[in-house]
Amino acid sequence: MSIEIRDATVMAEGAGARVKRHLPLPAFMNFDPFVMFDHFELGPGTGFPEHPHRGFEAITYLFRGEIEHRDNLGNVSTVGPGGAQRFTAGAGIVHSEMPSVEETTSGIQLWVNLPRRLKASEPAYEEAPAETVPEVAFEGGRERRIAGEGGRVTLMTDALYRHVWLDARGRHAIDLPAGWRAIVYLKDGAARINGQSLSPAQAAFLDGETRIELEAVDDSEVMVAAGRPHGEPIRQRGPYVD
Template identity: 30%
Template sequence: MDSPAFQKPFQKPRSVMTRFLVKSQQVGDGTDLRESELSSLDPFLMLFHFSVTKPGGFSDHPHRGCETVTYVIKGSIMCEDFTGHRCVIRTGDVQWMTAGKGIIHAEMPEGEGTHTAIQIWINLPHKDKMIEPQHKDVSSNIIPCAQKDGVEVRVLAGEAMGVSSPVYTKTPTMFLDFTMNPGARLHQKIPDSCNSFVYVIEGEGIFGSLVSSPVTAHHVLVLDHGDGLNAWNKSLNPLRFLLLGGQPLNEPVKQYRTFVMCSQSEIDKTVEDFSQFKNGFEKGKDWRSQ
């Protein structure tokens, strides 16, 4: 018998407004990158799904005005920045990095073989864009998990199946990693005020409505508003996908490369600050990652 708390359908389920494939491209030697803009999904900005082998990776580069969330799918990634923070995040670990007023960092593969991760950029409200940089490194063994009726979830942020993540985010965010066995179905509540999307990591699933066509790996599904998401795995293989939701900031967004501010004048000032190593970028003048 279905569990009413978990399997009860929604009065107004979210449907899929848009779906698109995030295509792969080679970026330098040893880096395979899938990149998608999410600028219409306030507060989300970018999605990256990358696989790297040495000597590939992402060498020293700056950020201001946003958060980057790096979730390791397989392998190990070395994260290092000019604040002196240095750590290795491994399979199932996640790092929330708040760039604030400025940071320069690098993300490189640790060890041999292929290392795979997903990174999401989330906008910061204007009041937090110039705060000091911060980090939250969350190891896999403390990320809450739950399992029911052939569905397993890892709660990186927010709540699902009665369990909540201990991670506090500057911008209210839901970040859930679902794995569904063949034949399983899911009804996941999403706060109506949140913008949300799905990214399929592997397998094939049906989202929104049973009459929808199946969606395969590496597709982004932009959801409309409603009570929550319905999903089904009618294939013969496991389905794994991320579900993200975020409270819109409803503020102007001006993005230039890795800088995210609210106006062109703020972007111009950021470019000047970075080039002259001032107003948050001072430590970058003599810093190089190891």
């Protein structure tokens, strides 16, 4: 069992987009089953024009603004804050994600690898408007369940994905099956993860931990992604994960 705290790398991506990236980086390409974790920010006229993908699933979850997805399957859809879009690249998909409002659009894009037996799956798309994403209150905070048990979005990998708000001094725990890995990202505030401090844009990478214990020092927003590793070699080259 281990926990490693990592800083984000700020970089350019797409057409004028800025991202705080944790995966993939030259020294830290992936964290099976996760192969990308970007906190993106798009100004007017920037975004992710048409491009191809293969071999994984992706969830785009919005904090603010609005984004439009178009793909070669004929899907055209738009989601706003608290909404999500999931595509299964599988054997191959071509899509774009562009802001559809004249204001800053920001969110997280998370890529989840597909196991080899599912790499050639038919590509697919799923829209999850904000009002369809379940929200659960608890003492000291609340969480939106984007994917996994009780969540709105479906994935082919055993995984969960949550957006958690904690009041100052609030606590929350998430139990994980044995052998899972997790990424805990602090969007805003100050918090401790299993006793280790996190600052904004830092992420904790948990390997083999069966419980995530969150404790807010100040009002905080946290993203939690956890999943079962596939345990297979990952060949990751730009937009393709083979």
